[in-house]
Amino acid sequence: MTDQLESFRSETRAWLEANCPETMRSPMAGEEDFVWGGRTFKFKHPDQKLWLDRMAAKGWTAPMWPKAYGGDGLSNAENAVLAQEMKRIHARPPLFSFGLWMLGPVLLEYASEEQKLEHLPKIVRGEIRWCQGYSEPGAGSDLASLQTKCEDQGDHWLINGQKIWTSYANEADWCFCLVRTDTSVKHEGISFVLIDMQTPGVETRPIKLISGSSPFCETFFTDVKIPKDAMVGRLNGGWEIAKRLLQYERTNISGFGSVGGVSGDLIEIAKANIGLENGVLADGDLRARIAAHKMAERAYALTTQRAMEEAKAGQNVSHMASMFKVAGATLNIERCELMLEAAGSRGFGWSGEGFSPEELAVTRGWLRSKGNSIEGGTTEVNLNVVAKRVLGLRDTQ
């Protein structure tokens, strides 16, 4: 068993050495270096596409998915080895994808064989970029109150309504979407459908955020016809799938630094802009708060490591997603606030000359991070989940 794993490690190491382009072995400067894939995606560098295609052909963009759907069917242990070996050479992730992180796992669990064969390989290869049609103007924290209508028209479904906070909808090829198929009940009247964004009647409009960027859209559906086989799971059975997908999403957002985070080094920023006196940061109060934050960051990293170890040992840790979401978002926001404070007036630039790109990233990243405790379920909603599901505290006796 261990021998097998060791030979897998040496094969993996050799393959990565031979196939990971040099340019893909350096840290990413920021979101502009993310490879999202999809029909309209523009690669910044030909090596990005080369790296993606090689990894996809190997099934290693989704290493643990079954081979039948484009993955490589790796075990937990093998997947960990692959991750370690990629980290060893500082290999960039070949693909950033809601399809990989959120949709794929629930398709594996709930979709028909035809749906899996149709969609999963395209996700693995980065051919189709997915967006998430969940929130609506009237359905934020109370997601299950969503109203986007989906009517049975015999040979097709007819969709009418509006989604909001659809991440990158303007760049996505397909949308996984929650729709209302029964208005007489709440949670039990929701279904989970897959919509091609090129279908007539689909329209997107970017939303500009306080950080100046537009990662989210409003998405409008006007008499959109989709085929009958576009529904995942059973009619009115979408809420269960929706919740499962949210667990994957929360785990993902809580991997702070990856979503809207600033990659800068807090301690270095503080040292550069405040300076040391007798070897310690000259601002004692800020120093103490940074130290407390660094401790919290370390505690969080150790806890994710522990959870992975427990998951490997077969313990069910999925209910912990909300805890990680709250803690990860809180930490990232705190880190961005501390970076802004440590940067002093160097953190107030908006554009143009006079500020370095790293300094401008501190400003924008700080503003963007404010969304971390809202997107994917607010901190308050996730604390409700921890209190009820994990601690067993109930509203009524």
Add this chain to the structure above:
Amino acid sequence: MTFTLNEEQLLLKDAARAFCSEQAPVGRLRKQRDAKQNGRDPELWAEMAAMGWAGVIVPEEFGGAGLGYVGLGVVLEETGRTLVASPLHSTAMIGASALLIAGSDQQKAEWLPKIAAGEVIVALAVDETPHHAPGKSTLAVSGDKITGAKTYVADGHIADLFIVASADALYLVKADAAGLSRRELITADSRGAADVKFDGAVAEKMSGGVAEIDAILDRARIGLAAEMLGQASAAFEITGDYLKTRKQFGQLIGGFQALQHRAAKLFTELELTRSCVLAALDALDRNAPNLAEYASLAKARAGDALHLATSEMVQMHGGIGMTDEHDAGLYLKRARVAEALYGGASFHRDRYAKLLGF
């Protein structure tokens, strides 16, 4: 690094859990206190020693179990859950590790078997001021005699042997040595302590200097963090049970969101703290190079979590939590003492920042 207990460690944990809930529930501390024992419970310590706990980290050649720091950590955590008053931490953790780190072959041969058998109680005399400051000792040494004063020595009132730290050296001093005098301190946590004076007391030098003092203190800190994790977990569980049984306004108070969110945050703090403590114990067994970081991380985080858990325990229990009859006060009092011993959260945040280069 691993967070998973092996079979031996799991057995030790189960045995400790069973023993503490049957033989040493919180009520035992209450009884000791009411009988003005100030932390003395020789029968209990004898039973714990008979279970082999005094020698968990002592190698087999010296009569111990050789199960390592993770093993001792799980026992300390379990004793923390029920606030067991015993010299387990001072003797089995600090005493044994001090001799392993800085003892000569002869000192090891003389003391480790006695420690493992529970025949001798050891205390570490380090602080000379109300706040932990190990580098600032003014202990004077002349030949084989030491002169100076140590304050708030945990288990100092019941110790047979002292490990005494000067600013840069370590000494063994027997409690009955000429020139040693001690004043017993009756303390809020009902565990007791002592101020110890050395007036030309005969001392046996141990090996090592500042690095060894640090290494021993880090074991004290990590061991205490394990005990504190147990205390905080139990305080949280008792509070959670109360939220699920106490009714006001016609409903369980655990249904109120104001309390739910605080409970969920406290739970998160405890989960994060558990990872830090387990990682620090594991770092001891691995002899990890950045041990000081792990120790300060574990002690500071355990201090903060325990502080919050015990404060919330009183507040969420309302009036009953303020009464002496309820256990909340016992947890609160032990918490603040443990938080401060061998450096409070602010001491360790400062140390952590230095270790990280700022």
